[in-house]
Amino acid sequence: MDSFFSNPVTDWLSGVFTGWGMNPDAAHVLTAFIAILLLITVVMVLDIFLVWTERKIVARFQDRIGPNRLGPFGLIQPFADIIKLIIKENIYPKGVDKIVYNLAPVIMMMSVLLLWAVFPLSPILFGVDLNVGVLYLIGVGSLGTLSIIMAGWSSNNKYALLGAFRQVAVMISYEIPMVVALLIPTILSGSMGINDIVWAQDVWYIVLVPLGFILFLISATAELGRAPFDLTEAESELIAGHHIEYSGMKFGLFYASELLHTFTFGGFIAAFFFGGWRGPGAETYPILGLFYFLIKATIGYWLFGWIKYTLPRIRIDKMMDLNWKFLVPFSFALLVFVALTNALLADFVGSWIYWVGMLLSNLLFGWVTMEILRRRARGEREKVEGVQPVAEGGH
Amino acid sequence: MIPLSWYLILSAALFAIGLFGVLSRKNAIAILLGIELMLNAVNINLVSFWRYNDPTRIDGQVFAVIVFAVAAAEVAVGLALVISVYRRRNTVVADEIDLMKW
Amino acid sequence: MECREKIMTAMQIIFGITAAVMVGSAIMVVTTKNLIHAALWLIVTLFGAAVLFATLNAGFIAVIQVVVYIGAIAILFIFAIMLTRREKGDTGPGLNRGWWLSAVIAVVVFGGLTWLLQGWDGLSKAAPALGPSFDSVGLLAETLVSPEAFVLPFEVASVLLLAALVGAVYIAFQRKGEE
Numbered sequence: 001m002d003s004f005f006s007n008p009v010t011d012w013l014s015g016v017f018t019g020w021g022m023n024p025d026a027a028h029v030l031t032a033f034i035a036i037l038l039l040i041t042v043v044m045v046l047d048i049f050l051v052w053t054e055r056k057i058v059a060r061f062q063d064r065i066g067p068n069r070l071g072p073f074g075l076i077q078p079f080a081d082i083i084k085l086i087i088k089e090n091i092y093p094k095g096v097d098k099i100v101y102n103l104a105p106v107i108m109m110m111s112v113l114l115l116w117a118v119f120p121l122s123p124i125l126f127g128v129d130l131n132v133g134v135l136y137l138i139g140v141g142s143l144g145t146l147s148i149i150m151a152g153w154s155s156n157n158k159y160a161l162l163g164a165f166r167q168v169a170v171m172i173s174y175e176i177p178m179v180v181a182l183l184i185p186t187i188l189s190g191s192m193g194i195n196d197i198v199w200a201q202d203v204w205y206i207v208l209v210p211l212g213f214i215l216f217l218i219s220a221t222a223e224l225g226r227a228p229f230d231l232t233e234a235e236s237e238l239i240a241g242h243h244i245e246y247s248g249m250k251f252g253l254f255y256a257s258e259l260l261h262t263f264t265f266g267g268f269i270a271a272f273f274f275g276g277w278r279g280p281g282a283e284t285y286p287i288l289g290l291f292y293f294l295i296k297a298t299i300g301y302w303l304f305g306w307i308k309y310t311l312p313r314i315r316i317d318k319m320m321d322l323n324w325k326f327l328v329p330f331s332f333a334l335l336v337f338v339a340l341t342n343a344l345l346a347d348f349v350g351s352w353i354y355w356v357g358m359l360l361s362n363l364l365f366g367w368v369t370m371e372i373l374r375r376r377a378r379g380e381r382e383k384v385e386g387v388q389p390v391a392e393g394g395h
Numbered sequence: 396m397i398p399l400s401w402y403l404i405l406s407a408a409l410f411a412i413g414l415f416g417v418l419s420r421k422n423a424i425a426i427l428l429g430i431e432l433m434l435n436a437v438n439i440n441l442v443s444f445w446r447y448n449d450p451t452r453i454d455g456q457v458f459a460v461i462v463f464a465v466a467a468a469e470v471a472v473g474l475a476l477v478i479s480v481y482r483r484r485n486t487v488v489a490d491e492i493d494l495m496k497w
Numbered sequence: 498m499e500c501r502e503k504i505m506t507a508m509q510i511i512f513g514i515t516a517a518v519m520v521g522s523a524i525m526v527v528t529t530k531n532l533i534h535a536a537l538w539l540i541v542t543l544f545g546a547a548v549l550f551a552t553l554n555a556g557f558i559a560v561i562q563v564v565v566y567i568g569a570i571a572i573l574f575i576f577a578i579m580l581t582r583r584e585k586g587d588t589g590p591g592l593n594r595g596w597w598l599s600a601v602i603a604v605v606v607f608g609g610l611t612w613l614l615q616g617w618d619g620l621s622k623a624a625p626a627l628g629p630s631f632d633s634v635g636l637l638a639e640t641l642v643s644p645e646a647f648v649l650p651f652e653v654a655s656v657l658l659l660a661a662l663v664g665a666v667y668i669a670f671q672r673k674g675e676e
Binding site for chain 2: 581
Binding site: 143 | 507533534537540556557560561563564567568569571572575576579632634
């Protein structure tokens with residue numbers, strides 16, 4: 001199987017290195033190193049433009065124009081931002097634990113960049129085809145959790161610590177529905193490798209399991225710490241959460257990694273639910289696959305932006321309630337339900353009966369859930385209104 | 396080739412270090428940290444025995460998975476106990492929690 | 498064959514570095530005064546263990562090691578450490594008076610274990626080669642839930658986790674009216 005480390009280009013490159021009289025193994029390692037460096041560079045340049053995209057998106061949602069002065073459409077603006085961040089003074093607050101303090105943004109960025117190792121950009125272009133790719137995604141995500149708590153603790157600031165506490169509690173809690181949501185494509189495709197999941201999607205999984213997609217979208221939003229779950233920012237209460245004491249490029253790393261993390265998760269949404277790099281002609285011309293994938297990833301990214309700039313922030317206890325009292329039981333029930341329907345329809349895999357059956361059963365499940373929630377809400381409302389017949393001042 | 400003995404010796408070293416931590420640390424949470432080291436040493440042993448014995452019999456990995464479950468359970472209950480003790484007695488030093496010593 | 502030798506040497510180098518880092522950070526775990534630092538050093542050790550699992554072709558265990566230990570257990574430790582301290586710094590010695598005795602015991606245990614291992618003939622055994630289609634993840638999955646193998650221990654483990662969950666919540670829960 002081709003990958004970053006063995007495809008025509010890298011073979012040619014290591015051929016060149018061996019031609020210069022280099023040891024073949026060393027040439028292989030060097031080529032792999034260059035491939036990784038190239039990927040990271042491309043990703044970081046992409047990140048610069050994500051800053052611009054983000055500002056443009058938020059401007060459109062708020063009926064503004066956004067950056068439009070520097071260069072065409074304000075495209076030079078992010079570079080000016082970066083220059084400003086780099087030449088800013090590095091401030092160490094009193095009582096900072098220097099090593100941990102400096103390590104935290106690096107680990108944050110690392111946790112995002114590591115995700116790109118399993119990113120199936122096109123049928124032949126990916127870092128490694130791990131057979132536990134889905135779990136790898138969760139494992140790397142836990143490094144991000146770690147960096148948040150490191151940043152919050154080492155800053156020697158109670159607001160930073162409180163923000164980190166909240167955010168980590170949220171991330172750990174929402175990891176459960178996210179893992180379960182990721183198990184649904186795993187069950188349908190029969191593999192935990194992300195590329196295998198893409199190959200299995202003759203019909204996009206968003207059509208087969210729309211509920212799984214919604215579950216993943218909600219839990220991923222919480223995992224990313226984006227609004228309406230952006231308790232780590234919470235400008236009005238916690239000022240900026242865990243990165244309050246960071247300035248200059250260290251803050252820049254947090255900011256950049258948040259945007260890149262969002263884009264990466266948009267890519268994973270594309271890979272798990274939008275059919276990844278698949279599209280007309282993608283198998284024959286892999287470069288088309290890359291093109292399709294980036295378009296789908298951008299749609300995923302835009303979805304996160306849409307949610308972020310539309311919904312207000314949720315209070316922390318409401319958020320935990322939503323997770324533990326609704327999403328966790330719901331996700332387990334959905335997982336069992338999808339596994340059962342998948343087993344029942346196993347004879348029809350690949351035909352339209354399977355697709356329609358999965359879709360209809362999912363819609364039925366969603367309808368039943370909504371009905372149960374409506375009953376409960378009505379019951380609670382009647383209970384409250386029964387106790388206090390006078391409804392005035394009820395809010 | 397890495398001989399099996401390297402893994403076993405490393406895991407023995409980790410186990411001994413963890414044991415030292417369990418026996419000599421004052422803070423109850425630090426004692427739990429030592430226990431984690433010991434459990435990890437056991438896991439390295441289990442997985443390396445699986446690899447070097449007969450990889451088609453996956454028992455070693457199964458045991459490792461169950462050790463993970465036990466470690467998670469142990470940490471959850473252990474830390475809950477420590478927090479509960481801290482609430483009542485305002486200390487986490489194991490030597491000072493000696494009410495039942497008599 | 499020569500290439501294979503070299504890859505093996507590379508593996509030995511990786512093992513050596515990982516082992517050195519693991520032992521060093523494990524020693525830091527048990528000796529550092531600052532408990533948060535101890536927990537962070539523990540994370541380094543656990544990460545080293547994940548690398549070792551990867552060198553042993555146990556990818557699933559390696560990833561689970563990161564998810565469970567670093568993502569859950571280490572974070573839980575850091576939370577607990579922060580919840581059980583009055584001020585930021587740790588005061589006083591981290592070790593008790595009899596620490597030298599514990600050190601002797603640890604060295605004796607290590608020496609005894611290595612001495613025991615010395616007499617065993619399975620030590621220098623080479624790892625059996627794995628076929629290209631060998632899939633330890635699939636095998637593990639089937640073994641864990643197959644009735645002939647480990648389905649009962651697996652279920653017992655899940656019951657244990659549930660019991661631990663309930664127990665931890667019950668123990669750490671601050672009841673009303675209690676200070």
